[in-house]
Amino acid sequence: LVCQKEDDKEDISPEDLYQVGTVSLIKQTFKLPDNSVKCVVEGMFRVRIRDCPQTEPHFTARIEILEDVEEVDREELENIRLTIQAQIENFLHLGIPFPADLLSALSTQQSLGRLADLLASYLLTTKEEKQQILEEAHVGRRLEKLSNFLGEELRKLRLQSQIMSKVQEEMGKTQREYFLRQQLKAIQEELGETDEGTAEINDLRKRLEEKKMPEEVQKKAMKELDRLARIPSASPEHSWIRTYLEWMIDVPWTERTDDKIDIQEAKKILDQDHYDLEKVKEHILDFLAVIKLKGEIKGPILCFVGPPGVGKTSLGQSIARALGRKFYRMSLGGIRDEAEIRGHRRTYVGALPGRIVQGIAQVGAINPVFMLDEIDKVGADFRGDPSAALLEVLDPEQNKSFTDNYLAVPYDLSQVMFICTANVVETIIPALLDRMEVLRIPGYTRDEKLRIARRHLVPKQIKEQGLTEYQVTFSDQALYEIIDQYTREAGVRNLEREISNICRKVAREIVTREKTGLKVSAKDVEKFLGVPKISPSQIEDEDKVGVATGVAVTPIGGDILLVEATIYSGEGKLILTGQLGDVMQESAKAALSYVESKADEFGLTKDFFKKTDIHIHVPEGAIPKDGPSAGITMLVALISAVTKKPVKRDVGMTGEITLRGRILPVGGIKSKLLAAHRAGIKTFVLPAKNEKDLTEIPREIKSSLDIKLADNVDDVLQYTFVEEAKVTPLESQVSPRKRKPVTVQVSELSG
Incomplete structure (x- = not known):
């Protein structure tokens, strides 16, 4: 008998057998149910296999007997x-x-x-x-x-014995505590002392023991539970501690959802949920690929910046769906109390954790996609600055041990994927903005809105209003009518609202008039939605003196910015109205200085500006305005006013000016061109250094606008003025009494 070297090997050769075995005497055999045979043998003496002359149909071997070698000593x-x-x-x-x-x-x-x-x-x-x-x-x-x-066997057995002793000792302590508690419970029942408070303590203890927490947190919770057991239930502190322990149990400490990052599937989800936005989608997919490779989220926080209704929030929901994570949205608009972020200290009545911890507790996982919506709307007052509290939350190096004032123990936020949204970045503090990677979503063109309505908005609203696609359909002209006459915006939120209104009215007609369905045409839109809310164009009806058309970036996208300038006899004052910010006021002063320096070229006398007051006004005075990009618009309006030359009404412009007449580049080009397109502008004057930004502009916008590039003021002037047209001075349309401004900001002119 020799032993096989590898037990699981079936086809064996002599090399697969040990060379030393035994010659054995078969004592007994047993036939097993599977037709195999079991033998009882007695080993007689050792042998060594010298060779195996035969292997088929069975092995035979030549052997030599190995005798025991006895020691002399x-x-x-x-x-x-x-x-x-x-x-x-x-x-x-x-x-x-x-x-x-x-x-x-x-x-x-x-x-x-x-x-x-x-x-x-x-x-x-x-x-x-x-x-x-x-x-x-x-x-x-x-x-x-x-x-x-x-x-060696003894050493292993001793080690196992030591381990078992420790385990039994711990089990003994646990069992002893369990038996004591059971005895205490039985004694209390015999004495009739069992009450709801005791049952509540036992329930909390059981839930805390079952909850997987860090050791430090577990100790803190058990310590508070022991305090709770000693405090009378009528005491206010009893309810405070109970609420605290409930929060400690509800907050997830180790519970998480497994990431399912499939880049192709993520791309499919993003394409299903959002039309266009190719650059933003590519950036998101790059971000997800890094997470898949590293297995962790450590890097800049994504911040989607754009007007309302362009899909910032829904992008966050799509990312959560692509990752297989839970999603939570926290609106920061109007928050002014730091405790909303960090939580209230437990010494205050009605204290609660901050909204960060509350949101994570609500989703029940430590790794959700957490959207901080409207982060640009965060304010500050005497209660603190929430933006400063967000610095720790959004810092990957610090948020691993974020401390909520209410919980008073470190909480790990490093596995949370934070995403921010904002309409503008100017109101976000620099330190907070530095932690973010800004992805801009400027808005959609008319044709893009049509395709979004076809693919997403119309099917969604038909379903939500209880209709079917056979009961209501929209023609392209009807959707264009809604876009142009009822919803001039950068996004599609109002467009969806108006489509919803029409679907409800169609549902009413189907119910009351027993119609089977309706195709909504362009002429039906006014019947359902009423008089158009927006005029076809925001530009002036005719070319005028002293009125130039600029374009500005606003929190709701881009918008037309008319600048009016008028002159009248006075003492050389410059009056600025329309809630202009400091930068915009300086642009007006720079424009005036440039015109004064070129007085001869414009046919003006040297003392013209000493005897003339100049008033520059930007309409919609209730809205604050600022920024350097209206500099060229103010200059054109001012030149028009002093030369009595009308400005072409269908020419829009943007750009910062210098005292030397150079045109400097500005931002927000895509939003501005979209606004110009919506307003019906035909020609747009753009700083030459912004030519690189035209690569991001949709083809339909570039084809509808005659874009002129300008390096200096002379380039601008050749595109903006009417050469031969009837002059309509602005001051002739205003009575002398109305010329006097109500809001006056005066700066004395020199020379």
């Missing part, structure tokens, strides 16, 4: 036997049972080689160790190997 062998006997006693102390005949053989067996074989067969656990004993013909070395193997 019987005293040394006896010492080894005594060592092994002591090891056996240690096995017995560790609770390892031994057969009686084996213990008897230990004291009576005369052949030490035979004794080593008996002990090895019973005590050694691995096939390799037993084979080493079998192959050792030298009795002394066989006993030494056996003693070494037994020593």
